[in-house]
Amino acid sequence: MFDLLYLAPAGSLLALGFAGFLAWTVVRRDEGTPRMREIAQAVKVGAAAYLKRQYTIVAVFFVVVFVILNILVKLGNLAPVVPFAFLTGGFFSGLCGFLGMKMATNASARTTNAAQKSLNSGLRVAFSAGAVMGLLVVGFGLLDLSIWYFGLNWWYNMHPLAPGQDKIAVITSTMLCFGMGASSQALFARVGGGIFTKAADVGADLVGKVEAGIPEDDPRNPAVIADNVGDNVGDVAGMGADLYESYVGSIVATSALGVAAGLGVAGVTVPMVMAAVGVLASVIGTFFVRSKEDASQGALLWALRKGVFTSAILILIASYPLVKYTLGPGHMGVYWAILSGLIAGVLLGIxxxxxxxxxxxxxxxxxxxxxxxxxxxxxxxxxVGMLSTAVPIIVVCIAILASYYLAGGATNFNAGLYGVAISAVGMLSTLGITLATDAYGPIADNAGGNAEMSKLDPSVRKRTDALDSLGNTTAATGKGFAIGSAALTALALIAAYNDQVVMFGKTVDLSLMNPKVIIGLFIGGMLPFAFCALTMQAVGRAASGIVVEVRRQFKEIVGLMEGRVKPDYAGCVMIATKAAQKEMILPSLLAIISPIVVGLLAGLEAQAGLLIGATVTGFVLAVMMANSGGAWDNAKKYIEEGHHGGKGSFAHKAAVVGDTVGDPFKDTSGPSLNILIKLMSMVSIVFASFVISNTLMK
Structure with a gap:
């Protein structure tokens, strides 16, 4: 009988192969005039320099943690392969971000040039480049999962486990640990990239648009290249690493919970094969993304949604026989749990x-x-942001209840948890194309900047503005999707953490009458706010440096404001780079160290309470910050379209101030919370045995 699990590596190869094909179709296009190439090259150099500096710092972190994990192996607290699983998770997450950023920086000028021909041409180039990012994430995610599953399966076939040990349980328990590497890399990418992009954006807007009164993306603004670089390192590389981590995290947590529910290899097969099916569905969905010339924003949005909806429908059709064949007719409730996750994802976007x-x-x-x-x-x-939390919370609560009971939670607690986890996989199964619609946005934004700085015909900027406006909408809905999937994934990881503790012969009393749980809930509830404070302050300090530099250049460089000489773009890029690398360390360490310290000082119950408290407040705070920032951004653009006096009016300047407050809300602090709540669960899983052995409160 054919082992369906072989579809996972096949899906990986399909995703990576099609990503390579799309990349080839994009790079063979013309970048346009020498001026357009020059601008694109400056962004490429700045983005590459930033990532090189960031990855150097992150590499040091990974070496230190690798050594620590090996010490825990020597002490008997971890399996010998866990440190290497940690490294591969971080490596593939970082590789996704790097390749996605390279694709985005190579696509911006080509999108601008294509937009000279037609709106649809520009859309196709930008979307194809975004699809490369989406397919790289699912392709490398499945590759990493497949290597570890088949590798461990082969190893334990060659070296049988001790009597009483379940091979599939040991495999899934080990695979959980590489999620910590992916989560760590994602947090550094999100926080560092977010600080860079928003420091540059805020600095450029406050001095250029508010003080000097010059247009957005004006070549006289010294921070304009740094702003374009930031779009790529934050909104492409950072988002890619973030969703890679959600993607693999949901699959490994679901696999572990499937084994705990008594489903054995079948419980692993369903999420892995669903991911492979999602790859094929996403590839098919990309062919449905088309628009007409002079299309309205509604028509452009529908062009992208056709691809996403097509993929979702294909996954729903394929999942039914998958569940029936793999789990049997008695477990068809799992299919309806998958459906609940897909529907929840759509409702969160709406x-x-x-x-x-x-x-x-x-x-x-x-x-x-x-x-x-x-x-x-x-x-x-x-x-608006505070009010907007109601619907996502209710949707996720309904999805949790529905998936739990539909999967059989009323009679089998572990089966219900498997249903909740598989709903997260269902939500993320369309990631190949969903991430494409998100990564497309920064490419379109850069294309608009290129058109402005290259002084192309106004009709080109009109087309790129239409694509950019669409990108703002897809970016906002993408953040909602990422936050919702993070909440479900974090819940699955907390359940997997509980199972991991049980494997070590311990139980966790989560009664609300237990003071340790209450302590954990309070500390966990506070952490997202402390984390956001650190990242907001970081953006503020970095932006202040950009503001001072832009003001200096406007004042000291003779002929700059008249357009006779070029500003020093590299100066602003360097200031943002140095600030981002310095400022990302403390928030990242807070996420990694907090669960370990709480577990050691107050015990497992406090650690579990911390994870629950952080998930609840982190989810709500992330939704509020993302939607407040999105509302401020689009309110500014609404005024720029000619309402309330249009560009340069008093209302416009007021809206720009709101947008600068919203920038770190929606692109730094808010999105980073997705990773915070998942990383703390991953850290708790990896260090569970160490905490059990060394906690001060037994």
Missing amino acids: STEFYTSSGYGPTKKVADAAITGPATVIIGGMA
Whole structure:
């Protein structure tokens, strides 16, 4: 009988092969005029220099942790392969971000040049480049999973385990640990990239648009290249590493919970094969992304959604026989759990669009508030973000309840947990194309900047602006999708953590009458706020350095404001790079060290409470910050379209101030919380045995 698990490496090869094909179709296109090439080259150099510096620092971190994990192996707290699993998780996560960034920086000028021909041409180039990022994430994710599953399976066939040990349980327990490497790399990428991009963006806007009154992406602004670099290192490389980590984390947690539910290899087969099916569905979905010339924003959005919806429908069709064949007719509730995850993902996207798109009331009200000044803009945006948390929370709660009971949770607790985890896999199964619609946004944004700086015909900027505006919407919905999937994945990881503790012969009393649990809940509830404070302060300090530098150049470089000489773009890139690398360390260490310290000082119950508290407040805070930032951003763009006086008006300047507050909300602190709540669970799983052996409160 054919082993369906072989579809996982096959899906990996399909994803990587098609990503290579799309990359080839993009790079063979013309980059345009010498000026367009020059601008694109400056962004490429800046992005490559940033990632080289970041990966050097992260490499030191990985070496230190690798040594620590090997010490734990010597002490008998970890399996010998765990340190190497940690390294591969981080390596593939970083590789996804690096290759995705290279593709994005190579695509921006080509998108601009294609937009000279037609809107659809520009859309196809930008989307194809974004699809490379999406397919690399799922391709390398499945490759990493396949290497470890088949490698460990072969090893334990050659070296049988002790009597009483379940081979598949040992394999899934080990595979859980490489998620820590992916999570660590993702956090550094998200926090560092987020600090870089928003420091550059805030600095460019405050001095260029508000003080000097020059347009966005004006070549006279010294921070404009740094801003374009930031779009790539933060919104492409950072997002790719983030969702890679969610993707593999949900699959390995589901696999481990499937074994705990008594499903054996079949419980591993379903999420792995679903991921492979998702690759094929995503590839097919890319062919449905087309638009007409002069299409409205609604038509452009539908062009992208056709691809996503097509992929989702194909996955739903294929999942039914997969579950029936693999688990048997008695477990068809698992299929409906998958459906609940897919539906939840769609509803989260719709909710995010409603609260952040300028086509709907909430964002229009924020724009209206700009008439009276920056303070009311900020108040309005905060209120929108807070109110917007209700629908995602309710949707996720319904998805959790539905998937738990549909999978048989009423009679088998572990089966119910498997249902919750498989719903997260269902939500992420379309990641190949969902991430494409997100990564497309920064490419379109850079294309618009290239058109402005190259002084192309206004019709080109009009087309790139239409693509950029669409990118803002897809980026906002992508963040909602990422946050929702993070919540479900974190819940699955907490359940896997509990199973890991049970494997070591311990139980965790999670009664709310247990003071250790209460302590953990309070500390966990506080951590996302402390983490966001650190990242917001980091952006503020880095942006201050950019502001001072831009002001200096405007003042000291003779002929700059008249356009006779070029600014020193590299100066701003270097300031943002150095600041991001320095500022990303403390928030990242907070996420890694906190669960270990709490576990050692207050015990397993406090550690478990910390994970639960951080997941709850982290999810709500992430939604609020992402949607507030999105509303402020699109309120500014709504005014720039000609409402309330248009560009340069008092309302516009007030909206720009709101947007600069929202930048670190939606692109630094908010998205990083997705990784925070998952990384702490991963760290707790890896260090579970060490904490059990050394906690002060037995």
